[in-house]
Amino acid sequence: MAEIVIRDLRKDFGGFNAVKASSFTIADGEFFMLLGPSGCGKTTTLRMIAGLEMPTSGEIWIDGEEVSRKPARQRDIAFVFQMFALYPHLNVRANIAYPLVSQGLGRAEVAARVAEAAAILGIEAMLERPVGGLSGGDRQRVALGRAIVRRPKAFMMDEPLGALDAEFRERMAGELRALHDRMGATTVYVTHDQLEAMQMGDRIVVMNHGVVEQFGTPQEIYDKPATLFVAEFIGSPPMNFLPFEGRVAAGGDRVRLGGADLAVPCQHEAAAGRLVFGVRPEHVTFDDAAPFRGRIEAVEYLGTTQIVTLSSAHGTIRARSAASLPARVGEAVGLRFAAPCVTLFDEATGRALRSALHGEGGAHG
Amino acid sequence: MSGASVTEASSGQKWIAGVLVIAYALITIMPLAWILLTGFKTPPDSIAYPPKVVFTPSLEGYVNLFTTRTRVTPETLAALPPPANFAEAIVRDRGMVIAGRSKFGERFVNSVVIGFGSTALSIVLGTLAAYAFSRFKVPLKDDLMFFILSTRMMPPIAVAIPIFLMYRQLGLSDTRLGMILLYTAVNISLAVWLLKGFIDEIPREYEEAALIDGYTRLQAFVKVVLPQAATGIASTAIFCLIFAWNEYAFAVLLTSGTAQTAPPFIPTIIGIGGLDWPATAAGATLFLMPVMVFTIVLRKHLLRGITFGAVRK
Numbered sequence: 001m002a003e004i005v006i007r008d009l010r011k012d013f014g015g016f017n018a019v020k021a022s023s024f025t026i027a028d029g030e031f032f033m034l035l036g037p038s039g040c041g042k043t044t045t046l047r048m049i050a051g052l053e054m055p056t057s058g059e060i061w062i063d064g065e066e067v068s069r070k071p072a073r074q075r076d077i078a079f080v081f082q083m084f085a086l087y088p089h090l091n092v093r094a095n096i097a098y099p100l101v102s103q104g105l106g107r108a109e110v111a112a113r114v115a116e117a118a119a120i121l122g123i124e125a126m127l128e129r130p131v132g133g134l135s136g137g138d139r140q141r142v143a144l145g146r147a148i149v150r151r152p153k154a155f156m157m158d159e160p161l162g163a164l165d166a167e168f169r170e171r172m173a174g175e176l177r178a179l180h181d182r183m184g185a186t187t188v189y190v191t192h193d194q195l196e197a198m199q200m201g202d203r204i205v206v207m208n209h210g211v212v213e214q215f216g217t218p219q220e221i222y223d224k225p226a227t228l229f230v231a232e233f234i235g236s237p238p239m240n241f242l243p244f245e246g247r248v249a250a251g252g253d254r255v256r257l258g259g260a261d262l263a264v265p266c267q268h269e270a271a272a273g274r275l276v277f278g279v280r281p282e283h284v285t286f287d288d289a290a291p292f293r294g295r296i297e298a299v300e301y302l303g304t305t306q307i308v309t310l311s312s313a314h315g316t317i318r319a320r321s322a323a324s325l326p327a328r329v330g331e332a333v334g335l336r337f338a339a340p341c342v343t344l345f346d347e348a349t350g351r352a353l354r355s356a357l358h359g360e361g362g363a364h365g
Numbered sequence: 366m367s368g369a370s371v372t373e374a375s376s377g378q379k380w381i382a383g384v385l386v387i388a389y390a391l392i393t394i395m396p397l398a399w400i401l402l403t404g405f406k407t408p409p410d411s412i413a414y415p416p417k418v419v420f421t422p423s424l425e426g427y428v429n430l431f432t433t434r435t436r437v438t439p440e441t442l443a444a445l446p447p448p449a450n451f452a453e454a455i456v457r458d459r460g461m462v463i464a465g466r467s468k469f470g471e472r473f474v475n476s477v478v479i480g481f482g483s484t485a486l487s488i489v490l491g492t493l494a495a496y497a498f499s500r501f502k503v504p505l506k507d508d509l510m511f512f513i514l515s516t517r518m519m520p521p522i523a524v525a526i527p528i529f530l531m532y533r534q535l536g537l538s539d540t541r542l543g544m545i546l547l548y549t550a551v552n553i554s555l556a557v558w559l560l561k562g563f564i565d566e567i568p569r570e571y572e573e574a575a576l577i578d579g580y581t582r583l584q585a586f587v588k589v590v591l592p593q594a595a596t597g598i599a600s601t602a603i604f605c606l607i608f609a610w611n612e613y614a615f616a617v618l619l620t621s622g623t624a625q626t627a628p629p630f631i632p633t634i635i636g637i638g639g640l641d642w643p644a645t646a647a648g649a650t651l652f653l654m655p656v657m658v659f660t661i662v663l664r665k666h667l668l669r670g671i672t673f674g675a676v677r678k
Binding site for chain 2: 089
């Protein structure tokens with residue numbers, strides 16, 4: 001069990017800068033998600049924490065000890081790979097026992113620890129089987145067994161559900177979270193799937209192009225995106241962006257766009273020029289009296305809700321509404337935006353403007 | 366659709382395929398069978414016309430292979446005590462006595478030492494080099510790989526004269542060590558390229574898991590990479606051994622006495638006392654055995670080795 005502190009971590013591959021001066025702290029016992037699109041540096045960051053890549057510069061503290069120059073075997077962490085990395089020439093029991101045998105533990109101790117890990121994961125029945133014939137979910141359980149049997153300070157997981165089919169993934173996500181809650185071990189989990197991150201994580205770091213865009217709880221990340229990238233990456237469908245030319249004063253709570261005067265949260269900083277009005281689909285409602293107009297282009301029925309796609313003078317807008325609400329393609333409607341949930345962005349920097357919603361500065365990395 | 370399948374051959378197709386395979390096998394086995402049979406013929410039988418397929422087997426070829434013989438007068442022959450063993454009996458039937466052991470045994474041992482020695486060295490060096498090329502950032506990696514391959518771009522015998530002169534200077538001419546080094550040098554490019562392909566196919570995650578589980582890089586290599594590269598190592602070893610075992614040109618050029626291998630020796634049998642085909646065939650038969658046994662032992666790896674890279678694990 002350990003706190004992990006990352007300070008100014010940087011990694012260059014030749015001329016390519018994969019991770020740029022990232023800093024964040026992972027609390028003891030936390031289920032921490034590293035989220036981002038492929039190539040954003042999240043896996044490289046995880047591999048640096050694990051000791052599989054050496055950082056170009058920066059510090060990594062695990063449990064109060066600076067480990068950035070130590071080899072992986074001295075860091076006392078466990079790693080779960082996307083492709084499971086089970087040794088094909090060993091059976092399930094030998095795979096789980098492997099890290100203990102390599103540490104030179106006695107036979108009785110190894111047997112007891114393997115039995116304990118197998119019981120936690122519910123795989124006692126398959127201990128003598130070769131790993132070749134196991135399903136994806138079972139393989140990942142064995143890989144988890146190999147991780148937990150060591151009782152490491154922390155778990156590193158690199159898209160452990162990525163190779164599973166959708167049905168297994170759902171179930172394993174639940175199992176993983178339950179396992180974490182039972183063991184209380186610090187877990188760092190890499191994923192590109194925002195739903196997985198929201199569903200399982202205590203806190204999330206969103207990375208893009210080697211930069212930490214934002215870190216916070218799933219609610220903070222979703223409700224108060226610090227950058228345009230985060231706002232677009234999180235949420236399905238993503239946040240609506242209405243770019244406009246305008247200005248907003250500190251203390252102001254209205255902006256003009258599309259000939260309409262729209263309410264926004266009380267702004268804490270002034271800005272002018274190209275701005276972006278960001279609003280989530282569920283905060284868009286229909287009101288024929290509203291001055292901001294749109295035309296319905298498409299309707300996607302999702303059961304309890306529907307996604308209505310509209311065109312407006314400021315671009316395409318998606319609205320999530322109750323499925324019972326009548327919406328016909330071609331119809332012109334007025335749109336209202338839930339003012340407390342609106343975020344204004346500076347288009348040039350991509351940064352969210354400070355406001356009553358975001359507080360001072362937010363949690364931008 | 367009926368039961369016809371795109372991927373499964375009908376029974377008629379299987380029959381035709383079977384007949385073709387058997388016919389091909391017969392054609393390729395024929396010369397080998399002829400060598401095997403000739404080894405058990407007497408010299409007159411071996412050159413009889415029309416060729417004899419049914420004959421009384423004799424060990425004369427094998428006796429001649431392992432001995433040197435002297436012709437003696439019938440009087441001397443009659444004065445000798447009765448033959449001590451079957452070999453002497455066979456030789457005396459031809460009016461000769463055994464003068465001593467031939468060099469075939471030594472030459473065969475040389476072949477074994479040099480063939481397996483150079484194979485082992487090629488595999489050890491090749492595996493280490495291939496692992497380094499596969500896993501580490503080696504400066505100028507592509508150029509080095511090309512350089513290694515370029516040693517195969519002309520027939521090795523094209524550099525025979527420089528090697529001959531070099532070996533004479535270094536005192537490596539006609540030594541087992543010299544031949545082992547030479548065959549290793551020729552085989553190493555094949556070994557590095559083949560093995561790199563196999564090691565590239567082993568996911569890095571296995572080693573990384575081992576590194577995290579408490580192993581050093583070298584331990585991870587020995588305990589995790591080598592067992593999984595066994596198939597590739599086995600098939601590469603077969604290719605290396607076949608080359609070193611059969612190599613003739615360098616062996617003729619660089620060895621004459623102590624380190625001579627079997628290939629340059631076997632033809633010299635022909636010259637001893639006329640065209641001794643049974644002895645030559647016996648030598649060839651014995652010479653074929655080790656590679657055949659080695660290949661049979663490792664054959665389950667060989668098929669996957671030859672199709673390397675074509676099918677993902």
